[in-house]
Amino acid sequence: MIISPTFTTRFDTSFGANAAAARAAWEAAAEIFTSHFLDNIHINITVDALPGTNVFGESFPNFQSISYADLFDRVSANATTQNDLIAIGPGGSMTAADPTNGAGSWLLTRPQAKALGVIPDDMSDDGGTTFGAGNNFTFSGAIAAGTFDFRGVAAHEISEVMGRVGVSGGTVFTANSFSLIDNFCYTGPGTKALRSGPGINFSIDNGTTLLKLYNDATANGLDTRDWAGGTDDSFNQFSSGGVVNPVSAVDLQVMDVIGYGSTPIGSVLETVGRITFLRANDLGGGYGRAPNFLDCEVIVLLAEDPFRAFGFKLRADADEAARKEMFDLLRSAFATERPVRLDYVKTGPQVGEIIRVANG
Numbered sequence: 001m002i003i004s005p006t007f008t009t010r011f012d013t014s015f016g017a018n019a020a021a022a023r024a025a026w027e028a029a030a031e032i033f034t035s036h037f038l039d040n041i042h043i044n045i046t047v048d049a050l051p052g053t054n055v056f057g058e059s060f061p062n063f064q065s066i067s068y069a070d071l072f073d074r075v076s077a078n079a080t081t082q083n084d085l086i087a088i089g090p091g092g093s094m095t096a097a098d099p100t101n102g103a104g105s106w107l108l109t110r111p112q113a114k115a116l117g118v119i120p121d122d123m124s125d126d127g128g129t130t131f132g133a134g135n136n137f138t139f140s141g142a143i144a145a146g147t148f149d150f151r152g153v154a155a156h157e158i159s160e161v162m163g164r165v166g167v168s169g170g171t172v173f174t175a176n177s178f179s180l181i182d183n184f185c186y187t188g189p190g191t192k193a194l195r196s197g198p199g200i201n202f203s204i205d206n207g208t209t210l211l212k213l214y215n216d217a218t219a220n221g222l223d224t225r226d227w228a229g230g231t232d233d234s235f236n237q238f239s240s241g242g243v244v245n246p247v248s249a250v251d252l253q254v255m256d257v258i259g260y261g262s263t264p265i266g267s268v269l270e271t272v273g274r275i276t277f278l279r280a281n282d283l284g285g286g287y288g289r290a291p292n293f294l295d296c297e298v299i300v301l302l303a304e305d306p307f308r309a310f311g312f313k314l315r316a317d318a319d320e321a322a323r324k325e326m327f328d329l330l331r332s333a334f335a336t337e338r339p340v341r342l343d344y345v346k347t348g349p350q351v352g353e354i355i356r357v358a359n360g
Helices: 009-036 070-077 082-088 110-115 150-161 180-184 249-257 318-338
Strands: 002-007 042-049 057-061 062-067 105-109 127-132 178-179 185-188 268-273 275-280 297-303 304-314 339-349 349-357
Touching: 002 009, 009 042, 009 127, 009 150, 009 249, 042 110, 042 150, 057 150, 062 070, 062 110, 070 082, 070 105, 082 249, 105 110, 127 150, 178 180, 180 185, 180 249, 185 318, 268 297, 268 304, 275 318, 297 318, 318 339, 318 349
Parallel strands: 002 042, 042 127, 105 178, 304 349
Antiparallel strands: 057 127, 062 105, 268 339, 275 297, 297 304, 339 349
């Protein structure tokens, strides 16, 4: 992932002597996302500023419409992390059925659409961020008393261009529009809350686990999918002065499930667990379907990694002897309910080809 800012002339003139420091802080905020997410896309953001304090921080995402059926298929096909797999699995927040029963329209921001493969990667403008240069900001180091963490503010606005923005029944394109993040909003188990209101939380497991409370825009105004407050956090609706507002673990969890991935196809990964399923297919039989098809004869499922499947070929080639040894080790572990350690190459969003087997 590459996030490319285009700083306007007004950004530099508004910040004046602090322009270089403000640029560096914005770029440091962008690096938080590029260091965590590895999608092969460019995100192009215009970065502007205004003099004075009428604006604190604003974002201007560019949107792309999508049907819910296509949205579900794209999210499912691009599931790369445990969070994703919980979200699309049984009891997850991302259901195959449109939660609006066809009455709503669905939107992605352009970076999300690129990450999910809805539109091709390009260098077109994906949206903008604007800041009020008259606010008291700290751009680096310890946050001075009475000032605001500019890097935290910038990360907040960048994440909204990336898709962390609730449309929540609004009228961005048409009436009754929703964004992907609205699908992860619950007041309790099984009770989705697509719009704004009190007691709405972020959840990836259909409201069973309420991870963090959203701002009640019906009472407070402003954004529906910023956090209500509490712990200092970049994604909060309101910021205190004199404190660091970091991008927290739950913030990254949000970005994860709204379209961004951390382990690309071809990555070498490791998993450990007890075998719940072990099968030897006929030669060339394979397992699953695209994009999660395994062209393998030996198939393994693990209790501790239930949303993924693993396998390897068992064919007459130079590696046949080593693979037979792996198969023997797996059969022994299965029979004795002993955990195994699998090193594998990720070949699809939820599948991998095993390259080594060891006792767990």
